[in-house]
Amino acid sequence: MDSITTANTEFCLDVFKELSSSNVGENIFFSPLTTFYALSMLLLGARGKSAEQMEKVLHYDNFSGFLKAKIKNSSECSQGGRMHPEFRALVSHINQQNSLSIANRIYGTKAIEFHKQYIRCCEKLYQAKLQTVDFELSAEETRKSINAWVENKTHGKITNLFDKGTIDPSSVMVLVSAIYFKGQWQNKFQKTETVKAPFHISVGKSAVVDMMYQTGTFKLAFIKEPQMQVLELPYANNKLRMIILLPVGTASVNQIEKHLNAKMLREWTSPSNMVERVVDVHIPKFSLSVKYDLNTLLKSLGMSDIFNVAKADLSGMSPDKGLYLSKVVHKSYVDVNEEGTEAAAATGETISVKRLPVTVQFTANCPFLFFIWDEFYNILFAGKFASP
DSSP: OHHHHHHHHHHHHHHHHHHHHHSTTSOEEEOHHHHHHHHHHHHTTOOHHHHHHHHHHTTGGGSTTSOOOOOSSGGGGGTSOSHHHHHHHHHHHHHTSTTEEEEEEEEEETTSOOOHHHHHHHHHHHOOEEEEEOHHHHHHHHHHHHHHHHHHHTTTSSOOSSOTTSSOTTOOEEEEEEEEEEEEBSSOOOGGGOEEEEEEEETTEEEEEEEEEEEEEEEEEEETTTTEEEEEEEBTTSSEEEEEEEEOTTOOHHHHHHHOOHHHHHHHTSTTTOEEEEEEEEEEOEEEEEEEEOHHHHHHHTOOGGGOTTTOOOTTTOSSSOOOOOEEEEEEEEEEOSSEEEEEEOOOOOOOOOOEEEEEEEEOOSOEEEEEEETTOOEEEEEEEOOO
16 A cells, blocks of 8 residues: 555645645644545546546656556456555555544436446445436535535534535536544543643744643654654554644744655654654644635646536546536544544554653644554644644
8 A cells, every 4th residue: 555655645745735825824634535535536437638637636647557547347447557446455444443434425417327337446446436416406405415424424523514505506526525533542641631821823922722741652753954843642553643743943833844745754754763752742632623625726736627527538437528526625623632533524563762761841832733644654634733
């Protein structure tokens, strides 16, 4: 799953930077994996320039031989491009986690015929169904049905994904992704240790937060350029973890973002940098609920034809003309507390390390970046906590 992980990380950081530049000073939270996963399912039926643009945005073009999918019969589901079958293993792995579940679905108008091979391959490779609906005559009923499905898949955490009027009779296809995560910390914070403390939003501006505290042995890195601490907080199953990138000294979260790319993220969190230490951990208790319309963002990254009725080529999905992607909406929820993390969104070697006896302070009292990933470094969630 290394190729998927690399492509997902690159895509994640592209999306993150776009969201950050258009939402200056605001909190950010999304699931790159679910968006990446749902778009890959759409790519399975894309052809021509539409497919080329999607491959580039999803960073699949860096992996020669992974995307040669031309669905002619159902037996090619496992042969036409290695990237798609790799997703089957990834989704199966994710859904085996008790604390994590992922679900995606494409809703397509009943006025268009879909290739049976495409429908079968979506179910086989992505464990996803293509749902035919009547946008033209039942747009509002369809909106409510989609919202109910997402709410069910995210255990009630993502409600009203599509606002009234966002799905209209002219819609032909809607892509929906959902992921739910509820994890307990391997080492829980004690509620009695949580105190009110200042969080410095920007120069001269601060707010009071509930600051959680514990002392324990955690993997921590000190990065010199840009100056920051990188802390790993494992969850109870030790397969998932939260990584926090905290600026220190004169550095700011903006400087970390400028240096942030897949190579640097892997380097900052490498075993050579992440050393087990006794750490006094202070992190704020917070919850975020954020929704994004990703149409404009994906177009700005280079995926434009798929949204254009005159240019979209989804001939691998349907023989009918006029099929294009109407809307990509993503809504995410995260709750970080003493017990652990609850999150939802609509994405080794044993190394002996030297324990240092000196207690290190890690105090997240200013804007920071955070990621939740699995043991294969698949980024499930990415965020920035900038303002309580």
